Amino acid sequence: MRRQLARWFTVAASAVFAVGALVLPAHASSPSPSPGVVGGTRASQGEFPFMVRLSMGCGGALYTRQIVLTAAHCVDGTGSNSGITATAGAVDLQSSGAIKVRSSYVYQAPSFTGAENGNDWALIKLASPVTGSAVTTLPIAGSTAYDSGTFTIAGWGATSEGGGQQRYLQKASVPFVDDTACSSAYPGLVAGASICAGYQATGGVDTCQGDSGGPMFRRDAAGAWIQVGITSWGQGCAEAGYPGVYTQVSTYASAIAAAAARL
Ligand code: ARG
Numbered sequence: 001m002r003r004q005l006a007r008w009f010t011v012a013a014s015a016v017f018a019v020g021a022l023v024l025p026a027h028a029s030s031p032s033p034s035p036g037v038v039g040g041t042r043a044s045q046g047e048f049p050f051m052v053r054l055s056m057g058c059g060g061a062l063y064t065r066q067i068v069l070t071a072a073h074c075v076d077g078t079g080s081n082s083g084i085t086a087t088a089g090a091v092d093l094q095s096s097g098a099i100k101v102r103s104s105y106v107y108q109a110p111s112f113t114g115a116e117n118g119n120d121w122a123l124i125k126l127a128s129p130v131t132g133s134a135v136t137t138l139p140i141a142g143s144t145a146y147d148s149g150t151f152t153i154a155g156w157g158a159t160s161e162g163g164g165q166q167r168y169l170q171k172a173s174v175p176f177v178d179d180t181a182c183s184s185a186y187p188g189l190v191a192g193a194s195i196c197a198g199y200q201a202t203g204g205v206d207t208c209q210g211d212s213g214g215p216m217f218r219r220d221a222a223g224a225w226i227q228v229g230i231t232s233w234g235q236g237c238a239e240a241g242y243p244g245v246y247t248q249v250s251t252y253a254s255a256i257a258a259a260a261a262r263l
Pocket residue numbers: 004005006007157206207208209210211212213231232233234235236237238243244245
């Protein structure tokens with residue numbers, strides 16, 4: 001079974017943009033509108049102002065204006081690191097209004113050994129805070145109170161299994177899948193570390209390669225966005241029978257907060 005964890009690097013993403021332009025006639029002949037994530041639609045500018053694209057080919061969310069929460073499998077370890085560029089404040093990665101900031105430090109969850117084993121979270125400290133009204137932070141869920149219902153997923157990753165990275169942020173809604181049902185798809189699922197979502201019976205809507213590290217979120221009781229998951233892994237993308245697996249943020253909320261306070 002293929003559980004794809006591959007990252008998409010900047011070089012690959014740039015190549016995809018270039019190739020996309022070159023093969024425009026093929027896209028133009030496609031009968032369906034541009035899907036997104038998988039089975040999604042394009043997000044509007046300012047809709048999710050906490051979304052960040054990371055240059056190694058992952059997503060993330062602004063935990064503070066200077067700290068991005070992403071997936072552990074998107075980074076190489078803990079330590080000083082100026083090699084990551086975060087792009088924020090724009091759904092169009094090529095927008096002149098996009099804010100680009102370099103990383104200064106990476107903190108990878110200490111017990112991370114592989115996405116399927118849990119602990120798939122990391123923090124990236126930026127060299128300077130991102131400023132302005134085009135960006136906001138996304139609070140994380142500190143309890144399991146919001147670990148059910150309908151979630152929003154978003155990212156610049158592939159819009160089909162094996163597909164290319166996207167220039168424009170894509171979004172979709174997916175229902176919660178409980179641990180029992182998710183474990184039927186993935187027998188080794190570490191339930192306490194994971195929150196699953198998707199249309200398990202039919203597939204069709206899911207995150208995909210390059211969306212990793214991005215947030216899964218919903219509205220809280222006050223109507224504000226709150227992060228409940230971090231895009232982590234799945235078998236293929238949007239396949240019937242196989243939901244997406246997300247890091248259960250509520251499980252790690254206190255560890256995330258403690259680590260962020262030390263960055
Ligand atoms: N691990 C992938 C990445 O690095 C994300 C996979 C999500 N897969 C899924 N079926 N939901 O981008």
